[in-house]
Amino acid sequence: MSPQPLSTLIVLGSGGHTAEMLNLLSVLHTDRFTPRFYIAAATDNMSLQKARLFENSFIDKTVVENAQFMQIYRSREVGQSYLTSVGTTLMAIAHALWLMIKIRPQVILCNGPGTCVPLCVIAFFFKVVGIRWSSTFYVESIARVRRLSLSGLLLYKLCMADQFFVQWPQLQRKYPRAHYVGCLM
Protein backbone atom coordinates (compact mmCIF):
# COMPACT_ATOMS: atom_id res chain seq x y z
CA MET A 1 0.00 0.00 0.00
CA SER A 2 1.27 3.45 -0.89
CA PRO A 3 1.82 5.93 1.91
CA GLN A 4 -0.57 8.86 2.37
CA PRO A 5 0.11 12.16 0.59
CA LEU A 6 2.38 14.47 2.54
CA SER A 7 1.93 18.18 3.17
CA THR A 8 4.91 19.86 1.57
CA LEU A 9 6.62 23.17 2.08
CA ILE A 10 8.48 24.42 -0.99
CA VAL A 11 10.94 27.27 -0.52
CA LEU A 12 11.48 29.43 -3.60
CA GLY A 13 14.03 32.12 -4.34
CA SER A 14 15.16 34.47 -7.09
CA GLY A 15 18.42 34.05 -8.94
CA GLY A 16 17.67 30.65 -10.45
CA HIS A 17 16.45 28.90 -7.28
CA THR A 18 12.80 28.91 -8.33
CA ALA A 19 13.53 27.59 -11.81
CA GLU A 20 15.51 24.70 -10.35
CA MET A 21 12.83 23.93 -7.78
CA LEU A 22 10.00 23.91 -10.34
CA ASN A 23 12.13 21.66 -12.52
CA LEU A 24 12.35 19.19 -9.63
CA LEU A 25 8.62 19.47 -8.84
CA SER A 26 7.76 18.70 -12.45
CA VAL A 27 9.19 15.19 -12.04
CA LEU A 28 7.81 14.54 -8.55
CA HIS A 29 4.29 13.08 -8.33
CA THR A 30 2.35 16.09 -7.10
CA ASP A 31 -0.41 13.83 -5.73
CA ARG A 32 2.12 12.46 -3.25
CA PHE A 33 3.17 15.95 -2.16
CA THR A 34 -0.20 17.48 -1.28
CA PRO A 35 -1.09 20.08 -0.13
CA ARG A 36 1.81 22.25 -1.32
CA PHE A 37 2.79 25.47 0.45
CA TYR A 38 5.02 27.74 -1.59
CA ILE A 39 7.09 30.30 0.30
CA ALA A 40 9.16 33.11 -1.19
CA ALA A 41 10.81 36.21 0.23
CA ALA A 42 8.56 39.25 0.62
CA THR A 43 10.90 41.20 -1.68
CA ASP A 44 10.63 38.59 -4.43
CA ASN A 45 7.48 39.01 -6.47
CA MET A 46 8.49 36.82 -9.40
CA SER A 47 8.88 33.45 -7.70
CA LEU A 48 5.32 32.97 -6.43
CA GLN A 49 4.03 34.10 -9.81
CA LYS A 50 6.13 31.41 -11.49
CA ALA A 51 4.87 28.83 -8.98
CA ARG A 52 1.27 29.86 -9.73
CA LEU A 53 1.91 29.40 -13.45
CA PHE A 54 3.40 25.99 -12.69
CA GLU A 55 0.38 24.96 -10.59
CA ASN A 56 -2.02 26.26 -13.23
CA SER A 57 -0.30 24.14 -15.86
CA PHE A 58 -1.78 20.98 -14.37
CA ILE A 59 -4.62 19.66 -16.49
CA ASP A 60 -6.51 18.48 -13.42
CA LYS A 61 -7.74 21.74 -11.92
CA THR A 62 -8.56 20.20 -8.54
CA VAL A 63 -4.82 20.01 -7.94
CA VAL A 64 -4.59 23.80 -7.99
CA GLU A 65 -6.74 23.99 -4.87
CA ASN A 66 -4.05 22.03 -3.08
CA ALA A 67 -1.51 24.81 -3.45
CA GLN A 68 -1.02 27.85 -1.25
CA PHE A 69 1.35 30.76 -1.75
CA MET A 70 2.99 32.70 1.06
CA GLN A 71 5.62 35.37 1.60
CA ILE A 72 8.27 35.49 4.29
CA TYR A 73 10.68 38.14 5.60
CA ARG A 74 14.19 37.61 4.38
CA SER A 75 17.01 36.96 6.80
CA ARG A 76 19.63 38.39 4.50
CA GLU A 77 19.57 40.35 1.25
CA VAL A 78 22.23 39.65 -1.36
CA GLY A 79 25.25 41.72 -0.38
CA GLN A 80 24.05 42.50 3.15
CA SER A 81 26.83 42.34 5.73
CA TYR A 82 26.95 39.38 8.06
CA LEU A 83 26.75 41.66 11.11
CA THR A 84 23.44 43.37 10.26
CA SER A 85 22.20 39.98 9.13
CA VAL A 86 21.90 38.97 12.79
CA GLY A 87 19.03 41.38 13.49
CA THR A 88 17.16 40.71 10.29
CA THR A 89 17.62 36.99 10.84
CA LEU A 90 15.89 37.21 14.25
CA MET A 91 12.94 38.96 12.59
CA ALA A 92 12.83 36.34 9.89
CA ILE A 93 12.91 33.55 12.46
CA ALA A 94 9.89 34.97 14.31
CA HIS A 95 7.96 35.19 11.08
CA ALA A 96 9.12 31.76 9.99
CA LEU A 97 7.94 30.33 13.33
CA TRP A 98 4.48 31.77 12.80
CA LEU A 99 4.30 30.31 9.27
CA MET A 100 5.60 26.92 10.38
CA ILE A 101 3.03 26.70 13.20
CA LYS A 102 0.34 27.36 10.61
CA ILE A 103 1.68 24.93 7.99
CA ARG A 104 3.36 22.16 10.02
CA PRO A 105 4.70 20.48 6.86
CA GLN A 106 5.67 16.83 6.64
CA VAL A 107 8.14 17.48 3.82
CA ILE A 108 10.36 20.49 3.21
CA LEU A 109 11.98 21.03 -0.17
CA CYS A 110 14.59 23.76 -0.44
CA ASN A 111 17.54 24.63 -2.61
CA GLY A 112 19.51 27.47 -1.17
CA PRO A 113 17.82 30.84 -0.77
CA GLY A 114 18.54 32.30 2.68
CA THR A 115 14.84 32.15 3.56
CA CYS A 116 15.08 28.37 3.88
CA VAL A 117 17.45 28.45 6.88
CA PRO A 118 15.03 29.68 9.59
CA LEU A 119 12.33 27.35 8.25
CA CYS A 120 14.66 24.35 8.41
CA VAL A 121 15.88 25.31 11.90
CA ILE A 122 12.28 25.48 13.15
CA ALA A 123 11.40 22.19 11.47
CA PHE A 124 14.35 20.65 13.29
CA PHE A 125 13.17 22.18 16.57
CA PHE A 126 9.64 20.82 16.00
CA LYS A 127 11.15 17.38 15.52
CA VAL A 128 13.20 17.57 18.70
CA VAL A 129 10.32 18.68 20.91
CA GLY A 130 7.87 16.35 19.20
CA ILE A 131 5.51 18.90 17.62
CA ARG A 132 5.87 17.59 14.09
CA TRP A 133 8.11 15.06 12.38
CA SER A 134 9.17 16.30 8.97
CA SER A 135 11.66 15.28 6.30
CA THR A 136 13.89 18.02 4.94
CA PHE A 137 15.48 17.75 1.51
CA TYR A 138 18.10 20.23 0.45
CA VAL A 139 19.33 20.49 -3.15
CA GLU A 140 22.32 22.82 -3.44
CA SER A 141 21.93 25.20 -6.39
CA ILE A 142 23.59 24.35 -9.70
CA ALA A 143 25.46 27.65 -9.41
CA ARG A 144 27.50 26.18 -6.55
CA VAL A 145 30.30 24.22 -8.13
CA ARG A 146 33.22 24.43 -5.72
CA ARG A 147 31.80 25.83 -2.47
CA LEU A 148 28.46 25.41 -0.72
CA SER A 149 26.23 28.45 -0.23
CA LEU A 150 25.94 29.83 3.29
CA SER A 151 22.52 28.16 3.62
CA GLY A 152 23.90 24.88 2.35
CA LEU A 153 26.91 25.01 4.63
CA LEU A 154 24.75 25.67 7.72
CA LEU A 155 22.31 22.89 6.93
CA TYR A 156 25.14 20.48 6.14
CA LYS A 157 27.22 21.25 9.21
CA LEU A 158 24.23 21.14 11.55
CA CYS A 159 22.92 17.94 9.90
CA MET A 160 19.51 19.55 9.52
CA ALA A 161 18.65 18.08 6.15
CA ASP A 162 17.58 14.45 6.01
CA GLN A 163 19.04 14.27 2.54
CA PHE A 164 21.51 16.74 1.10
CA PHE A 165 22.02 16.82 -2.67
CA VAL A 166 24.73 18.49 -4.75
CA GLN A 167 24.85 18.89 -8.51
CA TRP A 168 28.63 18.79 -9.05
CA PRO A 169 31.05 15.95 -8.19
CA GLN A 170 33.66 18.37 -6.77
CA LEU A 171 31.24 19.33 -3.99
CA GLN A 172 30.41 15.74 -3.14
CA ARG A 173 34.11 15.00 -2.68
CA LYS A 174 34.38 17.94 -0.31
CA TYR A 175 31.16 17.12 1.55
CA PRO A 176 30.95 13.32 1.64
CA ARG A 177 27.56 13.13 3.36
CA ALA A 178 26.01 14.81 0.31
CA HIS A 179 24.45 12.83 -2.52
CA TYR A 180 25.73 13.72 -5.98
CA VAL A 181 22.78 13.77 -8.36
CA GLY A 182 24.09 15.47 -11.50
CA CYS A 183 22.77 18.70 -13.02
CA LEU A 184 19.07 19.41 -12.66
CA MET A 185 19.01 22.13 -15.31
Next chain:
Amino acid sequence: MGDTHDKMESEKRIVFVTVGTTSFDTLVRAVDNSEVKRELFGRGYTHLLIQMGRGSYTPTKSSGEDGCLAVDYFTFSSSIADTLRSASLVISHAGSGSIFETLRLGKPLIVVVNEDLMDNHQSELAEELADRKHLFCASPQTLLRTINGMHLESLIPYHPGDARPVAKLINRFLGFPDD
Protein backbone atom coordinates in the same frame (compact mmCIF):
# COMPACT_ATOMS: atom_id res chain seq x y z
CA MET B 1 14.66 47.93 -53.14
CA GLY B 2 12.27 45.35 -51.63
CA ASP B 3 14.63 42.56 -52.62
CA THR B 4 17.59 44.16 -50.95
CA HIS B 5 15.50 44.70 -47.84
CA ASP B 6 14.48 41.02 -47.68
CA LYS B 7 18.05 40.00 -48.24
CA MET B 8 19.11 42.26 -45.39
CA GLU B 9 16.49 40.67 -43.11
CA SER B 10 17.56 37.13 -43.92
CA GLU B 11 21.18 38.00 -43.31
CA LYS B 12 20.45 39.64 -39.98
CA ARG B 13 22.86 38.24 -37.44
CA ILE B 14 22.11 39.53 -33.98
CA VAL B 15 24.42 39.70 -30.99
CA PHE B 16 22.16 39.83 -27.94
CA VAL B 17 23.60 41.21 -24.71
CA THR B 18 21.63 40.57 -21.50
CA VAL B 19 22.30 41.76 -17.95
CA GLY B 20 19.25 40.11 -16.35
CA THR B 21 17.09 41.70 -13.68
CA THR B 22 19.72 43.92 -12.08
CA SER B 23 22.27 46.28 -13.63
CA PHE B 24 25.67 45.58 -15.09
CA ASP B 25 26.92 48.85 -16.57
CA THR B 26 30.50 47.64 -16.93
CA LEU B 27 29.25 44.96 -19.33
CA VAL B 28 27.11 47.40 -21.33
CA ARG B 29 30.09 49.76 -21.49
CA ALA B 30 32.36 46.90 -22.55
CA VAL B 31 30.17 45.95 -25.53
CA ASP B 32 29.53 49.59 -26.46
CA ASN B 33 33.18 49.89 -27.35
CA SER B 34 34.29 50.67 -30.89
CA GLU B 35 36.87 47.89 -31.01
CA VAL B 36 34.39 45.29 -29.75
CA LYS B 37 31.77 46.47 -32.23
CA ARG B 38 34.30 46.45 -35.09
CA GLU B 39 35.38 42.91 -34.19
CA LEU B 40 31.76 41.69 -34.04
CA PHE B 41 30.99 43.33 -37.37
CA GLY B 42 34.14 41.79 -38.84
CA ARG B 43 32.88 38.39 -37.74
CA GLY B 44 29.71 38.88 -39.75
CA TYR B 45 27.31 40.06 -37.07
CA THR B 46 25.00 42.84 -38.21
CA HIS B 47 23.08 43.89 -35.09
CA LEU B 48 23.91 44.50 -31.47
CA LEU B 49 20.88 44.39 -29.18
CA ILE B 50 21.44 45.23 -25.52
CA GLN B 51 19.10 44.46 -22.62
CA MET B 52 20.50 46.93 -20.08
CA GLY B 53 18.22 46.27 -17.07
CA ARG B 54 18.39 48.89 -14.33
CA GLY B 55 21.72 50.19 -15.55
CA SER B 56 22.29 53.91 -15.96
CA TYR B 57 24.80 53.78 -18.81
CA THR B 58 23.00 54.21 -22.11
CA PRO B 59 24.76 52.79 -25.16
CA THR B 60 25.04 54.76 -28.40
CA LYS B 61 22.29 53.80 -30.84
CA SER B 62 23.22 53.25 -34.45
CA SER B 63 21.16 52.39 -37.51
CA GLY B 64 24.09 50.52 -39.00
CA GLU B 65 23.67 52.02 -42.46
CA ASP B 66 27.23 53.23 -42.81
CA GLY B 67 28.81 49.79 -42.95
CA CYS B 68 28.98 49.11 -39.27
CA LEU B 69 27.07 47.28 -36.54
CA ALA B 70 23.48 48.43 -35.87
CA VAL B 71 23.06 49.09 -32.17
CA ASP B 72 19.81 49.15 -30.20
CA TYR B 73 18.89 48.68 -26.54
CA PHE B 74 15.98 48.20 -24.13
CA THR B 75 15.66 47.92 -20.34
CA PHE B 76 13.39 44.93 -19.76
CA SER B 77 11.17 42.78 -21.93
CA SER B 78 8.66 40.03 -21.29
CA SER B 79 9.76 38.28 -24.47
CA ILE B 80 13.42 37.67 -23.69
CA ALA B 81 12.95 34.08 -24.88
CA ASP B 82 12.01 35.27 -28.39
CA THR B 83 14.94 37.67 -28.46
CA LEU B 84 17.28 34.85 -27.43
CA ARG B 85 15.86 32.65 -30.16
CA SER B 86 16.55 35.31 -32.79
CA ALA B 87 20.16 35.81 -31.69
CA SER B 88 23.23 34.35 -33.37
CA LEU B 89 25.48 35.06 -30.41
CA VAL B 90 24.55 35.78 -26.79
CA ILE B 91 26.68 37.77 -24.36
CA SER B 92 25.20 37.31 -20.91
CA HIS B 93 25.70 38.07 -17.23
CA ALA B 94 26.58 35.01 -15.14
CA GLY B 95 23.12 34.26 -13.69
CA SER B 96 22.21 30.59 -13.97
CA GLY B 97 18.79 31.39 -15.45
CA SER B 98 20.20 33.23 -18.46
CA ILE B 99 23.01 30.71 -18.89
CA PHE B 100 20.79 27.64 -19.06
CA GLU B 101 18.08 29.33 -21.11
CA THR B 102 20.70 30.23 -23.73
CA LEU B 103 22.41 26.82 -23.66
CA ARG B 104 19.07 25.03 -24.04
CA LEU B 105 18.45 27.02 -27.22
CA GLY B 106 21.86 25.92 -28.48
CA LYS B 107 23.11 29.47 -28.94
CA PRO B 108 26.82 30.32 -28.74
CA LEU B 109 27.34 32.09 -25.43
CA ILE B 110 29.92 34.35 -23.83
CA VAL B 111 29.31 34.74 -20.10
CA VAL B 112 30.71 37.91 -18.58
CA VAL B 113 31.29 37.68 -14.85
CA ASN B 114 30.48 40.75 -12.77
CA GLU B 115 33.54 41.20 -10.60
CA ASP B 116 31.89 43.98 -8.58
CA LEU B 117 29.43 41.67 -6.82
CA MET B 118 30.20 41.16 -3.14
CA ASP B 119 29.47 37.48 -2.72
CA ASN B 120 30.86 36.42 -6.04
CA HIS B 121 30.04 32.77 -6.45
CA GLN B 122 28.69 33.40 -9.93
CA SER B 123 32.01 32.84 -11.63
CA GLU B 124 32.05 29.20 -10.44
CA LEU B 125 29.27 28.07 -12.76
CA ALA B 126 30.53 30.04 -15.76
CA GLU B 127 34.09 28.77 -15.30
CA GLU B 128 32.99 25.17 -14.88
CA LEU B 129 30.82 25.30 -18.00
CA ALA B 130 33.67 27.03 -19.87
CA ASP B 131 36.05 24.23 -18.81
CA ARG B 132 33.52 21.80 -20.26
CA LYS B 133 33.50 23.90 -23.46
CA HIS B 134 29.79 24.73 -23.33
CA LEU B 135 30.46 28.48 -23.36
CA PHE B 136 33.16 31.15 -23.23
CA CYS B 137 33.83 32.92 -19.97
CA ALA B 138 35.11 36.50 -19.76
CA SER B 139 35.22 39.57 -17.56
CA PRO B 140 34.34 43.05 -18.84
CA GLN B 141 38.10 43.69 -19.22
CA THR B 142 38.80 40.51 -21.20
CA LEU B 143 35.67 40.58 -23.39
CA LEU B 144 37.45 41.99 -26.46
CA ARG B 145 40.24 39.42 -26.17
CA THR B 146 37.67 36.63 -25.76
CA ILE B 147 35.76 37.71 -28.86
CA ASN B 148 39.04 38.03 -30.79
CA GLY B 149 40.15 34.55 -29.90
CA MET B 150 36.90 32.59 -29.86
CA HIS B 151 36.24 29.64 -32.13
CA LEU B 152 32.52 28.94 -32.09
CA GLU B 153 33.09 25.50 -33.62
CA SER B 154 35.02 24.45 -30.50
CA LEU B 155 31.87 24.71 -28.37
CA ILE B 156 30.20 21.47 -27.25
CA PRO B 157 26.36 21.46 -27.11
CA TYR B 158 24.96 21.29 -23.58
CA HIS B 159 22.66 18.39 -22.83
CA PRO B 160 19.95 19.49 -20.39
CA GLY B 161 20.19 17.99 -16.93
CA ASP B 162 17.70 15.66 -15.32
CA ALA B 163 15.88 16.08 -12.00
CA ARG B 164 14.73 12.45 -11.91
CA PRO B 165 17.68 11.09 -9.89
CA VAL B 166 16.84 13.50 -7.04
CA ALA B 167 13.14 12.73 -7.31
CA LYS B 168 13.90 9.01 -7.06
CA LEU B 169 15.99 9.45 -3.90
CA ILE B 170 13.33 11.64 -2.29
CA ASN B 171 10.57 9.15 -3.13
CA ARG B 172 12.59 6.25 -1.75
CA PHE B 173 13.40 8.11 1.45
CA LEU B 174 9.71 8.81 2.01
CA GLY B 175 8.68 5.24 1.23
CA PHE B 176 6.93 5.98 -2.07
CA PRO B 177 7.33 3.23 -4.69
CA ASP B 178 9.62 3.75 -7.68
CA ASP B 179 7.82 4.50 -10.92
